[in-house]
Amino acid sequence: MSNPTDLRYTASHEWIRVEADGTLTIGITDHAQEALGDVVFLELPEAGRVVAKEEAIAVIESVKAASDIYAPVAGEIIAANDAAVDAPESVNADAYAAWLFKIKPANAADVDTLLDAAGYEATLG
């Protein structure tokens, strides 16, 4: 699956959608779900938590292993996707539909530091 060009990315395999109101919706990339294998557990941050850029704020566990998910920018968590927690396999089914949490960035300009689709693909070698 190709990575949607309307999203931003991190080298640690998160995707970020910039919403019309400036908030960010975050998930993990298709490459990441493929590498993890069958996802069976998600631990997501609670709304209201203030997070730093690149802070490990969520955990995704596949049958094989546990991996951290990082905040792509500093800000405040405004929502977590309970539906994904209840159905972790939705991340494997469509990694770009199964969002994990939403952040209100502390500084809107921080989004410009994130990778675009071509930049992310370059990190995959």
Added chain:
Amino acid sequence: MAQQTPLYATHVAAGARMVDFAGWDMPVNYGSQIEEHHAVRRDAGMFDVSHMLALDLEGAGAKAFLRGLVANDVARLSEPGKALYSCMLNAQGGVIDDLIIYYLSDTSYRIVVNAGTADKDVAWMQARLAASGLVATLAVRRDLAMIAVQGPNARSKTWAALPGSEAASAGLKVFQAAAWGDVFIARTGYTGEDGFELTLPVDQAASTWAALVAAGVKPCGLGARDTLRLEAGMALYGNDMDDSVSPLDAGLAWTVDFKDESRDFVGKAALVANGASKQVLGLVLEDKGILRSHQQVFTAAGEGETTSGTFSPTLEKSIALARLPLGVAAGDAVEVDIRGKRLKARVVKPPFARNGKAMI
């Protein structure tokens, strides 16, 4: 650079996700690991286990040598093809490796050892053999590939894939093997299901694999192999025991044979002197999360440690094998530290699942 089995190109062509395992480039999964797991519990799946090493020990001193080398007693074996699971110990009673020994005759045995320990095992065996003064030769059989076909329909699908093999293998009891031409067919496995482990010349591996696929056997990776063996309560070398752990502390006392008091084996004195100080039991996580290896366990009798943990596709819960204080019993409530949080778990007696069914 990692070593490749004779089936490497087959795995890559099938889209397998390849990972390094004990220095070998092995398939961890082809698609969904959970589907591969269920295929073995419900139908038939197969694993390339050619990274494991077959050794042939032959000579007048073979039996006496093995009786001194490993903790189980090969004198139990008298029926051709019968297999014995054993630990090979160091002088301190730690497990150098766990292995399977097939009896062919009093002067001929086949031994199958783990991939990650193979070089260490061969060096140890050769040194012991030289020191023993016994007459036997140990041959390393990297000319052989191994395919494990496992599941309730594994035997019938193997017979469909390999015409003529049924006559040679239909009468095999569990833990028994027979030769069928160049193929050594053993009714053994590491999944808690019925099935065969086929040892065959490397140049027949790809065609045999293809015939098994055509007969409806699903290729499965090492990921599913791990969840299957854990559900079956089977130990994994390097996780559940290693050369610093005694088999008596690793849930493997049943593989240590003290019956013949006149028999000495490497590590016996240490086992007798130290006895068992821990036990291995299963855990089922009651809170949400996934148990992994080396997590701390808090019990009323003291602290313990998980040695293997995963998500169980059969139970749809997280399970673990844990090395626990002797006072703990099945049914006890314990806590496990997962990323700094203490989560509730229940102690159970393994296996968790076998022969297609949940056991707890």
